[in-house]
Amino acid sequence: MQSCYLAVDIGASSGRHIVGTVQDGRMKLQEVYRFENRLQERNGHLCWDIDGLAQQVVEGLKAAHDQGFAPVTVGIDTWAVDFVLLDGQGNRLGDAVAYRDKRTADQRRKLEPVVPFAELYRRTGIQYQPFNTIYQLCALKDEHPEQLQAAEHFLMIPDYLNYCLCGVMANEYTNASTTALVGAESKTWDDALIEKLGLPRKIFGAIRTPGTVLGHLREEVSRYVGFDCQVVLPATHDTGSAFLAVPARDDKAVYLSSGTWSLLGVENLTPITGPESEAANFTNEGGYEYRYRYLKNIMGLWMIQSVRRELGEQTGTRPSFPELIAAAEGAHDFAGIVSTGDQRFLAPASMIEEVKAACADAGQTVPATVxxxxxxxxxxxxxxxxxxxxxxxxxxxxxxxxxxxxxxxxQDMYLNQMTANAAGLPVFAGPTEGTALGNLMVQFIAAGIYPDLQSARDAIKNSFEIKEVLPQ
Structure with a gap:
């Protein structure tokens, strides 16, 4: 069996288990398991199949063992803002409602008299998004107050999956920071804010930082997967992990984590929470070693993934991403443009029809082809x-x-070239598995393989191909 480290990286559309090793200072990655992640309609809401995700995490560990790997540690990262509540016996209360659900649509207006958004931003530094955890909790309080009354623990999605693996409940910092309930300066739960909102303070546990060892696998999990290992906290917010894997040449580099969401920004040592930043809707998410990820959320590849899925449902066969890129290149002179931040693109019944409708609403030529x-x-x-x-x-x-x-x-070199052209800046593309790599980097550092983050980042440049794209 080969000793290794294991990253479980789960996004909004799929999850993957990636084994990481270091040989002669160079990192090597190997995918050992992949699975789909889809939203489901439950009890009138869009929800995650959280039990299915927990089982897939375990199945991926077993797959790693069956392929000859012996993980020393495992770390889980996922998207942010979503959560589950548990009672005093550790049983889940209610569904894992997804951020794309519409239950939070009116929450900002309702909260404005209680906590004006300007105050909320100044305290937490978190941008406005209708699905922020603070709004989800308030929506839950309106709809199912009994769940909050019965709750003893609040766990975000990766926190809960860790609990399923090792039986330890812990709130991890990078994900907790996205709730808009953590002080930007204090880096812990804002008790005064929680009290204003009428939320039970007892459900929010001590915040742990990336690199913390939670414990070993539950006995039943260890028996099933064929080995035991330690569960370690990476930056459990996938963007927090992805930003770690950016091999920036200097401090004048913009970071772009490009996946279902596009997260564009930089690392800062202090938060920026003034009115100009609030107006621009930039966020100050917590990062590894208390760096701040100062960034803007842009809709990202979700729009392309939705088009691909929709075409697959229409024809029975999903087109490949290269086929969709080629289709775009064939229409490179088409000048249509929409605002990717428009909430109409968050969860439309048809992304294709929504793009067409947005162009029509703006008085533009309506796209006629894929x-x-x-x-x-x-x-x-x-x-x-x-x-x-x-x-x-x-x-x-x-x-x-x-x-x-x-x-x-x-990997989308057409988009990379268009980005370089639009910004007038060179683009450095790669590594592709940025999120899983950032997850593994924290495990490598915790294991003493690299002494610090900078040495791990330096190793990336020698381990993976980075493609340069110049503006034309």
Whole structure:
């Protein structure tokens, strides 16, 4: 059996188990398991199949063992903001409702007299998004107050999956920071804010930082998968892990984690929570070693993934991403453009029809082909990347000289070229498995393989191909 470290990286559309090893200072990755993640309609809400996800995590550990690997540690990262509640016996209360559900639509208006958003932003530094955890909890309080009354524990999605693996409940910092309930400066739960909202303080546990060892696998899990290992906290928010894997050449680099969401920003040592930052809707999410990920959320590849899924449902066969890229290239002169931040694209019944409708509403030529729909999405993403960089430069007072893209979207060289052209900056694309790699980097550092983050980042440049794209 080969000793290794294991990253479980779960996104909004799929999850993967990736084994990591270090040989002669160079990192090597190998995917050993992959599974789909889909939203389900339950009790009138869009929900995650949280029991299914927990089982898939275990199945992936077994698959690693069956392929000859012996993980020393395992770490889990997922998306942010979503959560579950548990009672005093550790039983889950209610469904794992997903952020794309509409239950939070009116919560900002309701909360404004209680906690004006300007105050909320100043305290927590978290941008407005209708699905922020604070709004989800308030929506739950309206609909199912009995669940909050019975709750003893609040766990975000990766926290809960860790609990399923090792039996330890812990709130991890990078994910907790996205709730808009953690003080930007204090880096812990904002008790005064929680009290104002009428939420039970007892459910929010002590916040742990990446690198914390939670414990060993539950006995029944260990017996099933064929080995035992320690569960270690990475940056459990996938963007927090992805930002760790950016091999930036200097401090003038913009980071772009490109996946279902596009997260564009930089690392700061202090939060920026003034009114200009609030107006621009930038967020200050907690990062590894208390760095702040100062970034903007952009809709990202969700729009392309939705088009692909929709075409597959229509024809019975999903087109490949290269086929969709080729279709866009064939319509490269089409000038359609939409705002990717428009909430209409969050969970439409048809992404294709929604893009067409948005163009029509704006008085533009309506896309008539798949290629024109795709080109509209590419035009819009690259335009919004450029706008976010312009805002970033104004807010930080810095000039940035490159864009470093990690994640699955870094493979899309057509989008990379359009991004370089729109921003007028060189793009450095890779590594592709940025999130899983960042997850593993924390495990490597915790194990003493690398002494610190900088040495781990330096190793990335020698371990993976980074492609340079110059503006044309």
């Amino acid at each position: 290629g024109e729909v795709m080109q509209t999405i590419y035009n819009s993403l690259s335009r919004d990347y450029r706008k976010a960089i312009d805002e970033l430069q104004t807010l930080t007072g810095k000039r940035y000289t490159s864009i470093n893209i990690v994640g699955g979207g870094s």
